[in-house]
Amino acid sequence: MLNYKDFIKVRDFLYRKTGIYIDDKKQDSFIKKLAPYLEENGYENFRSFFHTLRFGNNQNFIQDIINLITVNETYFYREKHQFESLIDIVLPKIHKSKPRNETIRILCAPSSSGEEPYTIALNLLDEGTILAERDIELVGIDIDSKIINKAKKGTYNKRSIQFIPNHLLKKFFKVDGLNFNIDNMIKGAVNFKVANIMDKRQMRQLGKFDIIFSRNMLIYFDDESRRDVGVTFYDLLKSDGYIFLGHADKMSRISSLFRTQKLGKSLIYQKYK
Ligand SMILES: C[S@@+](CC[C@H](N)C(=O)[O-])C[C@H]1O[C@@H](n2cnc3c(N)ncnc32)[C@H](O)[C@@H]1O
Missing domain, CATH: 3.40.50.150 (Vaccinia Virus protein VP39)
Known part of the structure; x- marks a missing residue:
C-alpha cells in the first residue's frame, strides 16, 4: 500500500511532530505496523489516510499513529x-x-x-x-x-x-x-x-x-x-x-x-x- 515516496511523507510529518526519525532501514517494519491499522480503520488508499493525518486535525487519530511508532522498552533498575x-x-x-x-x-x-x-x-x-x-x-x-x-x-x-x-x-x-x-x-x-x-x-x-x-x-x-x-x-x-x-x-x-x-x-x- 505504501511506496517509498509515501513513506517519506509520513516519516517527515511524524518527525516534525515528535522528533522521532524513522530511518530508511525501518521502512518495512513501520509499514508492517501501519498497514493493519489502516485496513481496520477503513482507509482504502494512502491519499485518504495522509489527508486525514495532515489536515484532519483529529488528535485521536494522530495519537494512534504516534503510539504505533514509539519504542517503549524499559524495566525496573535499568542502569x-x-x-x-x-x-x-x-x-x-x-x-x-x-x-x-x-x-x-x-x-x-x-x-x-x-x-x-x-x-x-x-x-x-x-x-x-x-x-x-x-x-x-x-x-x-x-x-x-x-x-x-x-x-x-x-x-x-x-x-x-x-x-x-x-x-x-x-x-x-x-x-x-x-x-x-x-x-x-x-x-x-x-x-x-x-x-x-x-x-x-x-x-x-x-x-x-x-x-x-x-x-x-x-x-x-x-x-x-x-x-x-x-x-x-x-x-x-x-x-x-x-x-x-x-x-x-x-x-x-x-x-x-x-x-x-x-x-x-x-x-x-x-x-x-
Ligand atoms: C525506550 S523508552 C525509554 C524509557 C525509560 N526512560 C528507560 O530508559 O527505560 C522511550 C520512550 O520515549 C517516548 N518518546 C518518544 N518520543 C517522545 C516525545 N517526543 N515526547 C515524549 N516521549 C517520547 C516513547 O513513547 C517511549 O516510551
Missing part, C-alpha cells in the same frame, strides 16, 4: 548505578542547599510504562531519611498515551521486575498470576501525563525541576531534535539542576549549556547558572 548516584550524591547535595519547605521536583521524560520513576520512588523509600525531611515530587511524561495508561495501572511482568531487590519486591508488589501489581502508595507517588517533549507549551506547563531523567529516547532523534530538546531541558531546569541521560543518548550542544561531571559511577550533566 542501576544512576539511581545510586541520585540517592547517594545528587539528592543529598540538593537537600543540603535548599530550604526545607521547598519540594524537590524530579521529571522522567520519557517515563514509558513507569518503571523508571517507580524505581526512583522505591529507592527514595528505601533510603528514607530525605523523604522524612522534605517533599519530593515525581512527574513522568511520555508521548505514547497507551503506555502512560499502562504506567498508571502499575502491572508488570517477570522480565520487567527481575532486577528489583527482593526486600522491595516483597514489600511493594502483589503477585497476581504471572503479573506483579505495584503498591498503591508507590503509584500515588508519581504523577503521569501524556506530553510531547517537542511541544514547548506542554513542557512549560510542567513547571521547573531540580532533576531530569531522560534516558533512551534521544537515541531515536536526529541531531537537530536533540539540540532542541537540550534547550527545552535547560529551560525546564532550576539553576544548578541535573540531567541523567542513558549511556547511548547523545545530546548535541549539551556541552555548552551544561557541564558534565562524574558523580559516583554516573556521568551527569548540570545546568550552568
Whole structure:
C-alpha cells in the first residue's frame, strides 16, 4: 500500500511532530505496523489516510499513529548505578542547599510504562531519611498515551521486575498470576501525563525541576531534535539542576549549556547558572 515516496511523507510529518526519525532501514517494519491499522480503520488508499493525518486535525487519530511508532522498552533498575548516584550524591547535595519547605521536583521524560520513576520512588523509600525531611515530587511524561495508561495501572511482568531487590519486591508488589501489581502508595507517588517533549507549551506547563531523567529516547532523534530538546531541558531546569541521560543518548550542544561531571559511577550533566 505504501511506496517509498509515501513513506517519506509520513516519516517527515511524524518527525516534525515528535522528533522521532524513522530511518530508511525501518521502512518495512513501520509499514508492517501501519498497514493493519489502516485496513481496520477503513482507509482504502494512502491519499485518504495522509489527508486525514495532515489536515484532519483529529488528535485521536494522530495519537494512534504516534503510539504505533514509539519504542517503549524499559524495566525496573535499568542502569542501576544512576539511581545510586541520585540517592547517594545528587539528592543529598540538593537537600543540603535548599530550604526545607521547598519540594524537590524530579521529571522522567520519557517515563514509558513507569518503571523508571517507580524505581526512583522505591529507592527514595528505601533510603528514607530525605523523604522524612522534605517533599519530593515525581512527574513522568511520555508521548505514547497507551503506555502512560499502562504506567498508571502499575502491572508488570517477570522480565520487567527481575532486577528489583527482593526486600522491595516483597514489600511493594502483589503477585497476581504471572503479573506483579505495584503498591498503591508507590503509584500515588508519581504523577503521569501524556506530553510531547517537542511541544514547548506542554513542557512549560510542567513547571521547573531540580532533576531530569531522560534516558533512551534521544537515541531515536536526529541531531537537530536533540539540540532542541537540550534547550527545552535547560529551560525546564532550576539553576544548578541535573540531567541523567542513558549511556547511548547523545545530546548535541549539551556541552555548552551544561557541564558534565562524574558523580559516583554516573556521568551527569548540570545546568550552568
Ligand atoms: C525506550 S523508552 C525509554 C524509557 C525509560 N526512560 C528507560 O530508559 O527505560 C522511550 C520512550 O520515549 C517516548 N518518546 C518518544 N518520543 C517522545 C516525545 N517526543 N515526547 C515524549 N516521549 C517520547 C516513547 O513513547 C517511549 O516510551
